[in-house]
Structures are given as structure tokens and as C-alpha cells.
Amino acid sequence: MYLTKEAKEKLFKKHGKDAKDTGSSEGQIALFTERINHLTEHLKQNRKDYNTERSLVKLVGKRRSLLDYLMKSDILRYRAIVKELGLRK
Numbered sequence: 192m193y194l195t196k197e198a199k200e201k202l203f204k205k206h207g208k209d210a211k212d213t214g215s216s217e218g219q220i221a222l223f224t225e226r227i228n229h230l231t232e233h234l235k236q237n238r239k240d241y242n243t244e245r246s247l248v249k250l251v252g253k254r255r256s257l258l259d260y261l262m263k264s265d266i267l268r269y270r271a272i273v274k275e276l277g278l279r280k
Contacts, residue, residue, distance in 0.1 A: 193229050206272070216261045217272045223254040224276050 194202075200210040202225060207218035230247045234240060258278070262269040273279070 194225065206275070216257050217268065220254055220257050220261070220272055221276060223250055223257070224278070226250055227254065 199222070202221055203213055203215075203218045204210040206221040207213070207215040212218055227247060227250050230243055230250070233243055234247065237243070258269065258273070261272065
């Protein structure tokens with residue numbers, strides 16, 4: 192896989208409470224963003240890979256759902272993660 196266990200732990204440590212906090216919304220959004228960026232680069236080279244394109248669209252939808260949940264529950268955490276990851280609506 193493109194993301195090693197150590198890289199995931201570092202990602203969750205940076206965006207979650209600690210390296211083992213894989214369930215936090217911020218950690219999941221950061222992981223989805225990393226996967227989306229990876230798939231986007233793959234699709235730039237393999238433009239006819241429709242299965243990957245479908246997976247990318249599903250991931251974007253999951254991330255959007257998590258961002259909507261975070262916006263409804265805690266607007267400050269939402270603004271922080273959007274600013275930190277460089278996302279925009």
C-alpha cells in the first residue's frame with residue numbers, strides 16, 4: 192500500500208489526539224485527504240482507470256459527509272481542519 196503504518200501513525204498524531212486515535216473526525220478527514228491526493232495523481236497518469244475514478248468520487252463523498260458532521264457539531268474544529276489541510280468548500 193502507498194501509506195505505511197508509520198506514516199498513518201504520524202498523520203493521526205498530527206491531526207488527532209495521539210497516534211492511536213484513529214476514530215477522530217479530524218484524523219479520518221486527514222487520511223481521506225491523503226488518499227484523495229494519491230488517487231488524483233494516479234488518475235493524472237491513467238485517465239481511463241474508471242474503477243479508481245469511482246473510488247475517488249466515493250472518498251470525496253465520505254470526506255464531505257465527515258466535514259458536514261464536524262461543521263454541525265463543532266464549527267471551530269471544522270475551521271481548524273479546513274485551514275490546516277487547505278480544503279475549501
